[in-house]
Amino acid sequence: MKLRLPLTAIRTKMLALFVSLVTLFVLLSGFVWYRLTTSRLEREIASRLLSVAELGRTNFSVDLVDELVRSAREISPAEYGQRYTYRSALNKIENLQASSQAKAIHIFDRHLRILASTDTTLVPGYVYPLLRSYRPELEAVFAGRGQASVRFEDEEGKVYQSAFAPLFGRDPAAADAAAPSSTGDIATEASVIAALGVDLNVAYLDILGEFKRTTVTITLLGIAVAILAGLVFARTLTRPLTDLVASAQRMERGDLGAPVEVRSGDxxxxxxxxxxxxxxxxxxxxxxxxxxxxxxxxxxxxxxxxxxxxxxxxxxxxxxxxxxxxxxxxxxxxxxxxxxxxxxxxxxARPRQPVPEPFSLNAVVEDLRFLLAGELAEKELDLLMDMGGEELHVYADGDQIKRALLNLTRNAIQASRRGGTVELRARRGGERVRIVVKDHGAGIAPGDLALIFDPFFTTKGSGAGLGLSIVKSIVEENEGEIAVESAPGETTAFSIALPAARGAADRFRSAGAPPGAPLAGHSAAS
Ligand SMILES: Nc1ncnc2c1ncn2[C@@H]1O[C@H](COP(=O)(O)OP(=O)(O)OP(=O)(O)O)[C@@H](O)[C@H]1O
Ligand SMILES: [Mg+2]
Missing domain, CATH: 1.10.287.130 (Signal transduction histidine kinase, dimerisation/phosphotransfer (DHp) domain)
Structure with missing residues (x-):
C-alpha cells in the first residue's frame, strides 16, 4: 500500500503556530509601545502648550482685557480691527507665537468672539465656532484654571491639540455669568472674561506621524524576522522526522539496503x-x-x-x-x-553482485531471438526488434541484463494472443539507454500494477512469480530504473533505462572490433 503523507504538515503547523504567536506578541507589544509613547508625548506636548498659554496670559493686564472685551462687544468688527488696543494685543500674541513656535494663538471672550488671532483667516470681532469642540476645557478655563485639550483628529485626518489660559477682567457686562476668581495675584473683584488659546504646531504632529511609521516598520520587520526564524526553527526540528519518513518510504519500496540514520536524542x-x-x-x-x-x-x-x-x-x-x-x-x-x-x-535466493562492463545491447537482443525462438514459434508470434539503426552500448552486467530482458520478453510472449507481435525497442538518450518491451496482450489490471514486482506474485497457474522481482533487482543493482504502463486488454510496456557506455564504445570502435560483439574486458567509462 502506498502511503501518501502530507510531509510538510508538521512543519507547516509548527511554522503557523510560531509565526502567529510571535506576530501576536509583536503586534501587541508594538501597539502598547505606541500607545504608551504617544500618550507620554501627548502629555508633554500638552504641558508645553499650557506653559506657553500661561506665559502669554502674563502679558495681558486686567485693563487691557477689559478694554478688548468691551470694544469687541460694543463696536463693529471693522472698527474694532482698527483699534490700538487690538493692535497691541495682536502684537503681543505674535511675539509669543514667534518665540514659542505655536501654530496659532488666539484670545477670545466668553461668547467665543475672537479678540485677536495670529491666524489671519480669523477676523477679529467674529465668533470662532470651532472653539465649541473644546467645551469641557473652556468650562475649566472660564472657571479660572488653565487647561490643555487631548489630541484629536477630524474626519479629514487633521490633528488638533490646544491649551487655554484664563484672562481676567473687571468688566461687569462681560463677567455677568462668571464666578469671581480665587487666584491670589488678581484683584478679588476680577473674573475670567476671556481666554488665550495656543494651537499645536504641525512640527509636533510630524514627530507623531514619523513615530507611527517607525513603529509600523519595526513591527513589520519583527514579523518578517519571526517568519524567517520560524522557517529555520521548523526546519531544524522536523529534519529528523523528514529523514525518518524518507527511510520509511525507502523500506516501503523494498529497499532495505540503507540504514535508518536519525541522530536525535529525543x-x-x-x-x-x-x-x-x-x-x-x-x-x-x-x-x-x-x-x-x-x-x-x-x-x-x-x-x-x-x-x-x-x-x-x-x-x-x-x-x-x-x-x-x-x-x-x-x-x-x-x-x-x-x-x-x-x-x-x-x-x-542467491543474488550475485553485478560486474558492470560495456557491452553491445544489439548482440544481447539477437541472443534473445535465438533463445526464445521455440516459444515464439509455438504461439506464431513475430518479434520486432528496433534499435534505431545503430549500435547501442550499455554499461552494466551483460549476463544479468540478458536475464532481465529474457524474463520481460517471456512475459510478453506469455501475455500475447496467438499470431501477434512482441516489440523490443531501444534508443539512446543522453547518458542513458532506454529499452522498451511491449506486447499487445492481456494487459495488467490496475489493482495488480503495484504488486507485480513483489516476489511470488503471479496470476499464472504455472508461474513462480519471481521473474519481475528478479528483473527489478537486476535493473536497480545495475544503476537503472524500471517502469511499466499497461492498458488492460490492449497493451503492456515495460521500459528500463540503463547507463550508456559512450566512452567505452568509442574506444571499442577505434580499436576496430566488429560491432555487435561483446565488449567484455574494456574498462568502464560512461
Ligand atoms: N507483459 C505482461 N502482460 C500482462 N501481465 C504481465 C506481463 N508481465 C507480467 N505480468 C503479470 O505480472 C505477474 C508477475 O510476473 P512475473 O514475471 O514476476 O511472474 P510470472 O511470469 O507469473 O512467473 P515466472 O516469471 O516466475 O515464471 C504475472 O503473473 C502477470 O500477471
Ligand atoms: Mg514471468
Missing part, C-alpha cells in the same frame, strides 16, 4: 533506532528465508537433472512408433519446466 531518535532494529530484523529473516529456499531448490535441482537424463536415455531406447515415447517426451518437457523454475528460485 523520541524521534528512539523511533529511528527502533526502525533500524526492525530493518536489520527483516534483513536477517530475508536472508534466512533465501538460504532455506536456495537449499530446497538445490536439493530439487540435482534429482531433476537425473530424471531428465534417464528419461532422455529411455526415450532414445524406444522406437519412433512406440507410444511410450510420447509419454517420456512429456516427462522431459515438464522436468525442463521445473528446472527453469528451480533455477529462478536459485537466482532469487
Amino acid at each position: 523520541e524521534i531518535g528512539y523511533l529511528g533506532a527502533a526502525m533500524e532494529d526492525m530493518r536489520q530484523g527483516i534483513l536477517r529473516r530475508d536472508k534466512h528465508l533465501r538460504t532455506m529456499l536456495a537449499g530446497v531448490a538445490h536439493e530439487i535441482r540435482n534429482p531433476l537433472g537425473g530424471i531428465e537424463v534417464f528419461a532422455t536415455l529411455l526415450r532414445d531406447e524406444l522406437t519412433e512408433d512406440d507410444e511410450r515415447r510420447q509419454h517420456l517426451k512429456k516427462i522431459i518437457l515438464e522436468v525442463h519446466h521445473l528446472k527453469t523454475i528451480v533455477n529462478e528460485f536459485l537466482v532469487y
Whole structure:
C-alpha cells in the first residue's frame, strides 16, 4: 500500500503556530509601545502648550482685557480691527507665537468672539465656532484654571491639540455669568472674561506621524524576522522526522539496503533506532528465508537433472512408433519446466553482485531471438526488434541484463494472443539507454500494477512469480530504473533505462572490433 503523507504538515503547523504567536506578541507589544509613547508625548506636548498659554496670559493686564472685551462687544468688527488696543494685543500674541513656535494663538471672550488671532483667516470681532469642540476645557478655563485639550483628529485626518489660559477682567457686562476668581495675584473683584488659546504646531504632529511609521516598520520587520526564524526553527526540528519518513518510504519500496540514520536524542531518535532494529530484523529473516529456499531448490535441482537424463536415455531406447515415447517426451518437457523454475528460485535466493562492463545491447537482443525462438514459434508470434539503426552500448552486467530482458520478453510472449507481435525497442538518450518491451496482450489490471514486482506474485497457474522481482533487482543493482504502463486488454510496456557506455564504445570502435560483439574486458567509462 502506498502511503501518501502530507510531509510538510508538521512543519507547516509548527511554522503557523510560531509565526502567529510571535506576530501576536509583536503586534501587541508594538501597539502598547505606541500607545504608551504617544500618550507620554501627548502629555508633554500638552504641558508645553499650557506653559506657553500661561506665559502669554502674563502679558495681558486686567485693563487691557477689559478694554478688548468691551470694544469687541460694543463696536463693529471693522472698527474694532482698527483699534490700538487690538493692535497691541495682536502684537503681543505674535511675539509669543514667534518665540514659542505655536501654530496659532488666539484670545477670545466668553461668547467665543475672537479678540485677536495670529491666524489671519480669523477676523477679529467674529465668533470662532470651532472653539465649541473644546467645551469641557473652556468650562475649566472660564472657571479660572488653565487647561490643555487631548489630541484629536477630524474626519479629514487633521490633528488638533490646544491649551487655554484664563484672562481676567473687571468688566461687569462681560463677567455677568462668571464666578469671581480665587487666584491670589488678581484683584478679588476680577473674573475670567476671556481666554488665550495656543494651537499645536504641525512640527509636533510630524514627530507623531514619523513615530507611527517607525513603529509600523519595526513591527513589520519583527514579523518578517519571526517568519524567517520560524522557517529555520521548523526546519531544524522536523529534519529528523523528514529523514525518518524518507527511510520509511525507502523500506516501503523494498529497499532495505540503507540504514535508518536519525541522530536525535529525543523520541524521534528512539523511533529511528527502533526502525533500524526492525530493518536489520527483516534483513536477517530475508536472508534466512533465501538460504532455506536456495537449499530446497538445490536439493530439487540435482534429482531433476537425473530424471531428465534417464528419461532422455529411455526415450532414445524406444522406437519412433512406440507410444511410450510420447509419454517420456512429456516427462522431459515438464522436468525442463521445473528446472527453469528451480533455477529462478536459485537466482532469487542467491543474488550475485553485478560486474558492470560495456557491452553491445544489439548482440544481447539477437541472443534473445535465438533463445526464445521455440516459444515464439509455438504461439506464431513475430518479434520486432528496433534499435534505431545503430549500435547501442550499455554499461552494466551483460549476463544479468540478458536475464532481465529474457524474463520481460517471456512475459510478453506469455501475455500475447496467438499470431501477434512482441516489440523490443531501444534508443539512446543522453547518458542513458532506454529499452522498451511491449506486447499487445492481456494487459495488467490496475489493482495488480503495484504488486507485480513483489516476489511470488503471479496470476499464472504455472508461474513462480519471481521473474519481475528478479528483473527489478537486476535493473536497480545495475544503476537503472524500471517502469511499466499497461492498458488492460490492449497493451503492456515495460521500459528500463540503463547507463550508456559512450566512452567505452568509442574506444571499442577505434580499436576496430566488429560491432555487435561483446565488449567484455574494456574498462568502464560512461
Ligand atoms: N507483459 C505482461 N502482460 C500482462 N501481465 C504481465 C506481463 N508481465 C507480467 N505480468 C503479470 O505480472 C505477474 C508477475 O510476473 P512475473 O514475471 O514476476 O511472474 P510470472 O511470469 O507469473 O512467473 P515466472 O516469471 O516466475 O515464471 C504475472 O503473473 C502477470 O500477471
Ligand atoms: Mg514471468
